[in-house]
Amino acid sequence: MIKRNTIQRQLVLDTVRAMHCHPDAEQVYSEIVKDHPHISKATVYRNLNLLSEQGMIQKINVSEGADRFDLRTGEHYHMRCRCCGRLWDAPEGAANVSLTGNTDGFSVENVLIELVGLCPDCKNKK
Amino acid sequence: MIKRNTIQRQLVLDTVRAMHCHPDAEQVYSEIVKDHPHISKATVYRNLNLLSEQGMIQKINVSEGADRFDLRTGEHYHMRCRCCGRLWDAPEGAANVSLTGNTDGFSVENVLIELVGLCPDCKNKK
């Protein structure tokens, strides 16, 4: 199916690229609505899903709350603060994963990693 | 708060222990309802959450669909088939993760890993 370039699709992509906080769909919508009050939340969801299927952005499932979106698409891992809920890209080399191939005939195609802990801000609040 | 031993709580625990398929809440409920038609789904949810907080079972977030529950509570990883959706415990040593400590001041407390791929059954169907 041929995909069209719509203003809404470009807005969703630009907004995710501009926000460096791993926003969820609601946050992307809120940001766009400021300048484009007519956009529908369904359109934001549809385009976030489409763009992540096309590899333009990455959809990130986290163990608490709504899915987040990220402009980086290469394989990398995420750190989630269990206190404030914010999400970060883990620095290059923060975690190294090696697969031994001993997976009972299961073919691993993708490794998803979430590092859960406390961010510096939340540590200082204690 | 002191926790009471109720028939429903024991049923939820026993059922998760008896099912070796990483069921979600709906599946646990369906299994219990066969013999105990009066149990409420809310009770199943409440007890699954309580038991996982107590460390009796483990709650597993997966990147697609509802949360699953597991009788194993020690740290281990999971493999999810992207075709049939089933979940398995990854064999001991299937994946080795090393943290380098290079996490920009973020304190990692827990590492969650999901290996996504194809199970032997789904590979054979192709």
Place this chain on the structure above:
DNA sequence: GTGGCTGCAAAATGTTTGCACGGAT
């Protein structure tokens, strides 16, 4: 002009919560 895309509302999915009652301690 065609058919994908949008906005809107409604539905679907997964989970939690308020409340009155019943049962364990």
Place this chain on the structure above:
DNA sequence: ATCCGTGCAAACATTTTGCAGCCAC
């Protein structure tokens, strides 16, 4: 007698979908 746990329904959070009109191609 207390008060925790239950069943029920309703609320909630997140996401998807049906549909009529619109707009990019």
